[in-house]
Amino acid sequence: MSKTAMRASQKDFESALSQVKRLKDPGNEVKLKLYALYKQATEGPCNTPKPGVFDLINKAKWDAWNALGSLPKETARQNYVDLVSGLSSSSDSSSQVKPEADRKQPGYETLVVTSEDSITKIMMNRPAKKNAITIQMYNEIMLALKAASKDDSAITVLTGNGDYYSSGNDLSNFTDIPPEGIEEKAKSSAILLRDFVDCFIDFPKPLIAVVNGPAVGISVTILGLFDTVYASSRATFHTPFSHLGQSPEGCSSYTFPKIMGPAKAAEMLIFGKKLTAAEACAQGLVTEVFPDSTFQKEVWTRLKAYSKLPPNAMRISKQVIRNREKEKLRAINAEESRALQERWLSDECTNAVMNFLTRKAKL
Numbered sequence: 238m239s240k241t242a243m244r245a246s247q248k249d250f251e252s253a254l255s256q257v258k259r260l261k262d263p264g265n266e267v268k269l270k271l272y273a274l275y276k277q278a279t280e281g282p283c284n285t286p287k288p289g290v291f292d293l294i295n296k297a298k299w300d301a302w303n304a305l306g307s308l309p310k311e312t313a314r315q316n317y318v319d320l321v322s323g324l325s326s327s328s329d330s331s332s333q334v335k336p337e338a339d340r341k342q343p344g345y346e347t348l349v350v351t352s353e354d355s356i357t358k359i360m361m362n363r364p365a366k367k368n369a370i371t372i373q374m375y376n377e378i379m380l381a382l383k384a385a386s387k388d389d390s391a392i393t394v395l396t397g398n399g400d401y402y403s404s405g406n407d408l409s410n411f412t413d414i415p416p417e418g419i420e421e422k423a424k425s426s427a428i429l430l431r432d433f434v435d436c437f438i439d440f441p442k443p444l445i446a447v448v449n450g451p452a453v454g455i456s457v458t459i460l461g462l463f464d465t466v467y468a469s470s471r472a473t474f475h476t477p478f479s480h481l482g483q484s485p486e487g488c489s490s491y492t493f494p495k496i497m498g499p500a501k502a503a504e505m506l507i508f509g510k511k512l513t514a515a516e517a518c519a520q521g522l523v524t525e526v527f528p529d530s531t532f533q534k535e536v537w538t539r540l541k542a543y544s545k546l547p548p549n550a551m552r553i554s555k556q557v558i559r560n561r562e563k564e565k566l567r568a569i570n571a572e573e574s575r576a577l578q579e580r581w582l583s584d585e586c587t588n589a590v591m592n593f594l595t596r597k598a599k600l
């Protein structure tokens with residue numbers, strides 16, 4: 238016999254009433270339907286005066302109940318039981334979390350990209366190499382950001398897999414010299430760098446860095462272009478550009494002095510001072526630090542709550558905060574990329590990279 242052909246007993250109705258309290262919030266429209274059916278089932282047709290036009294909530298409830306007209310109490314009780322049973326089964330199936338491997342978007346080799354709970358998560362995924370950023374990874378991050386800017390997620394997160402957030406530019410990127418020579422390599426790398434950083438400057442939705450461990454080089458400098466930076470207490474922030482014969486990128490020559498003042502920025506960007514998470518937070522580069530043991534749990538709980546905020550309002554707020562600086566940031570990015578193009582051809586840079594690759598030097 239079909240469910241609707243059965244008559245719901247008082248016991249079925251009472252069990253639906255207690256079941257409804259355990260359901261995930263079904264949204265206002267369904268809540269109004271439940272309210273109306275409950276009133277109809279227990280009191281019969283609407284019998285109270287219509288609330289005033291400014292009493293919005295009670296008026297919506299009254300309208301929903303009144304719309305049921307002379308529906309018999311028994312039918313209302315049955316409809317209530319059916320509605321709750323439908324909500325319970327859909328909430329059961331949506332609470333079955335698929336393993337991350339099943340949810341990950343195809344087409345990425347160096348990243349794991351997932352979208353759920355209105356959050357697109359871009360996770361750098363070369364843990365054995367401390368998430369060092371290869372040419373392929375720069376390109377995939379750009380692709381993932383472009384896709385995230387158009388998908389239906391409300392916020393986008395960049396994070397790392399394993400013990401590091403990222404060790405920055407993969408230093409072996411400099412070893413793959415094309416037949417056209419080293420100058421051509423420096424030129425194409427500068428274009429890639431400029432395009433990569435432009436993607437962060439132009440990203441239209443709230444962008445959050447979940448810094449799960451140490452961060453080096455370009456993974457630190459671009460943090461000034463994020464809207465929020467959450468760090469594990471284990472994270473460190475290191476920009477050893479002079480040690481590497483290089484100069485700052487990611488618009489950090491502008492964002493860092495603005496965030497932390499010129500003196501603190503110079504210590505990081507010229508002298509390569511490594512900051513702890515607490516220091517980076519005190520200097521305004523990091524929004525909040527969480528104990529490493531509870532980092533993932535606390536951060537994702539927070540982000541899931543934020544992702545429920547109205548997405549268009551968040552976008553517009555970001556635009557209002559950031560848009561007036563965009564042109565300036567693009568010009569700074571181009572200038573920093575040009576300076577690096579020169580630096581990559583210098584002996585200082587070549588020797589530092591060779592020293593790392595031949596295992597003579599680490600940070």
Ligand SMILES: CCCCC/C=C/CC(=O)SCCNC(=O)CCNC(=O)[C@H](O)C(C)(C)COP(=O)(O)OP(=O)(O)OC[C@H]1O[C@@H](n2cnc3c(N)ncnc32)[C@H](O)[C@@H]1OP(=O)(O)O
Pocket residue numbers: 365366367369370372375404405406407408409410426427429430453454455456477478481483486593598599600
């Ligand atoms: C298109 C071009 C754009 C360019 C933009 C410019 C950006 C500038 C920067 O980002 S500058 C920063 C560059 N990064 C570094 O200098 C970091 C170099 N790495 C280290 O010093 C160390 O690896 C470490 C301190 C990050 C970690 O040390 P640890 O001892 O814990 O681990 P290992 O050294 O054994 O590392 C494990 C393996 O990972 C490889 N690896 C780590 N980082 C990089 C890197 N940045 N580039 C290349 N490879 C890296 C490391 O070599 C080990 O590999 P192996 O297991 O095969 O030996």
